[in-house]
Amino acid sequence: MEINGVAHVMLTVSDFATCLPFYEQLLGFLGLRTIIRADGMLYCVGGRT
Template identity: 55%
Template structure:
C-alpha cells in the first residue's frame, strides 16, 4: 500500500519573477530550505522533506495579479517550527 509521506514539491508561476525571487530567496533559507538552483526563469529550494520552485510566467501574463478565487492555486501554506 502506498502512503502519503508529505509534499514533494510545489512550483509557483509568478508574474513578477524578480520581486518573487528576492522575496523567496530571503524567506526560504530562513525556514531551513537550501537553494539548489537559480536561473533566469526558475529558482528552486529544498529542505524539510519538500521543495519550492518559483518560475517566471509566460510574457503575456507578466504584471497580472493573483486572483484567489479563480481556477488554479488557492493558497500555499508551509509548516514551520
C-alpha cells in the same frame, strides 16, 4: 490521513525578478537551501515543511 510535509511546490509569478528575494528569504527561513537560481526558476531543497 495525516499530512506530515510538502514534497513539491510550483509557483507562477508575474514578475520573477521582483519576487525572487522574497521567496529566497522565505524558503531559507523554512530550512531550504538554493540549489539552482536560473532565468525564471528557483530550485531549493532540504528542510521539512
